[in-house]
Every structure is written in C-alpha cells, then in structure tokens.
C-alpha cells in the first residue's frame with residue numbers, strides 16, 4: 001500500500017500516525033507496516049503514569065524508552081500519551097488527599113517524564129479524559145483534591161518542561177457537534193485559555209461506530225472554534241471499519257484548517273482494544289483493508 005502518512009502530508013497536514021508499543025513492534029508485521037505507512041507513533045500504554053511509576057519514585061522507563069528510540073531511529077514523530085489521567089493511575093497517587101502534596105506530585109511527574117523526552121515528543125496529551133459526559137469536570141483525585149486548579153498546574157508544568165512541545169487536552173465522545181461534552185470542552189478551554197493556561201490543542205480520540213463518520217467534520221469545526229492553535233484526531237478507530245466513515249473522518253480533518261493530524265489506535269484488528277469489532281485499517285492478518293486504500297485514494 002502507498003504511505004497514508006506521505007499522502008496526508010502532501011495534502012497539507014502534519015502526520016498520519018498509529019498507536020503501538022514495544023511488544024507489538026517486536027512481533028507480527030507491526031514494525032514493517034509502521035515503517036512503510038505511518039509517520040508518527042503514540043505509546044498505547046508505555047507512557048502512562050501507571051506504566052512508568054507504579055511504585056512512588058521507582059521508574060520503569062524500558063518500554064517508553066524503547067518506543068522513543070524506535071521512533072527516533074525510524075524517523076517517526078512521537079505523540080506523548082498521557083501525563084494526567086484518572087485511569088491507569090498508580091494507587092499511591094489516587095490516595096493523596098493534601099492539595100500541596102498533589103500539586104508537587106503533578107509538577108514532579110510532568111517535569112520528569114516530559115524532561116526525559118524533551119525535544120523528542122512533538123505533541124503531549126497533558127490531560128486525558130478530564131470531562132464527564134455532561135461537559136463538567138469528571139470526578140477524580142485531581143478534581144476532588146485541587147478543583148479545576150489542577151488544569152493550570154499541569155499545563156504550566158508542561159510548558160516549563162518542554163517549551164517546544166504542543167500541549168493538548170484530549171478526550172473521547174467529542175464526535176458530534178452540539179453534544180454536551182463538546183460544548184463543555186469548548187467553554188472550559190476558552191475560559192482556561194483566557195486565564196492564561198498554556199493549552200495549544202484539543203485532541204479528540206474518535207472511537208466511533210459506523211454511521212458516525214459523517215458528523216465528525218462539524219464536531220471538529222466546533223472544537224476549532226475554541227481559541228487553540230490546533231486540534232487533532234488522536235485515537236481513531238471505527239467499528240467494522242466502514243470505508244465511508246473512515247474517508248469522511250479524513251475529509252473532515254482536511255476541511256478544517258486547525259486539524260493538523262490523525263492517529264489511529266493500532267495497526268491490526270488482532271491487537272485492537274475493541275476485540276471483535278475489527279475497527280482498524282489492517283485486518284487480523286496485517287492486510288490493508290478497503291478503507292485504507294480508499295483513504296489514500298481520497299488524499
């Protein structure tokens with residue numbers, strides 16, 4: 001297959017990437033497919049807090065370093081995923097009740113992880129999934145102990161740790177214009193940006209079902225109405241991978257100037273977190289699907 005990344009860049013965008021990690025890169029056709037077809041990698045799990053520091057002060061850098069080194073030696077961009085998330089969070093962080101301690105722990109985590117990969121990671125998901133479906137802040141140790149102050153704490157620490165990285169707030173179910181969570185994201189990001197919080201972009205994960213692709217462009221336009229520099233589709237997968245939905249999502253990004261990139265959430269259906277839904281661009285035997293060639297055709 002022709003490189004989907006090269007075609008997307010030729011159409012004026014920054015990258016078309018994919019989620020992966022060491023275990024995947026070391027088996028199947030993952031590495032060869034990514035080398036030939038994609039321009040960026042996101043660690044599916046390796047850069048999450050729970051993977052890096054399950055025990056306080058004791059870091060497991062192996063899988064994250066592997067990903068960063070693989071990307072660098074193969075000329076792929078890296079999206080860092082993710083610094084602050086209520087899930088895959090070490091239990092020692094969940095147990096913190098003192099605001100000053102949690103502030104310091106967030107600042108140290110962001111400085112340590114972003115500092116290690118400074119200059120290597122172009123985009124960081126600083127915050128992941130902090131909104132509830134009604135568009136307000138989700139309940140988590142961060143919101144319970146610090147209120148919404150944790151947002152500024154995290155983004156300020158991130159800007160300091162790597163001034164050249166694009167700093168994102170990332171979430172799911174942002175796929176339909178006018179949905180409460182989309183409205184809430186735009187309102188809150190606008191408020192935080194106006195208060196000086198250094199947010200560069202909004203990431204929309206885009207884990208969707210067939211039939212939803214056509215609505216994505218309007219959702220991207222609404223997200224792009226927030227005062228951020230850019231937006232990105234960060235974890236795309238579509239149940240049963242209908243060509244019409246995949247091409248609609250790609251065309252939606254092409255049509256929205258602020259939409260700079262697309263990342264799909266894995267190479268092969270064999271390894272997808274949505275087992276049984278066959279949502280990716282390569283089937284269980286690592287063969288490209290119709291949706292893949294149709295996207296390249298669209299581009």
Ligand code: G3I
Pocket residue numbers: 044045087088172205235273
């Ligand atoms: O590494 C352990 C292994 O040692 C253990 O034997 C095994 C037994 O369960 O678990 C392994 O960890 C699993 C990990 O993936 C690595 O394979 C976890 O159980 C499993 O929960 C974890 O799932 C990941 C999930 O995030 C966790 O919430 C998925 O791979 C990953 O695709 C998914 O990605 C998320 C994004 O980060 C955020 N947006 C939604 C997206 C899909 O859920």
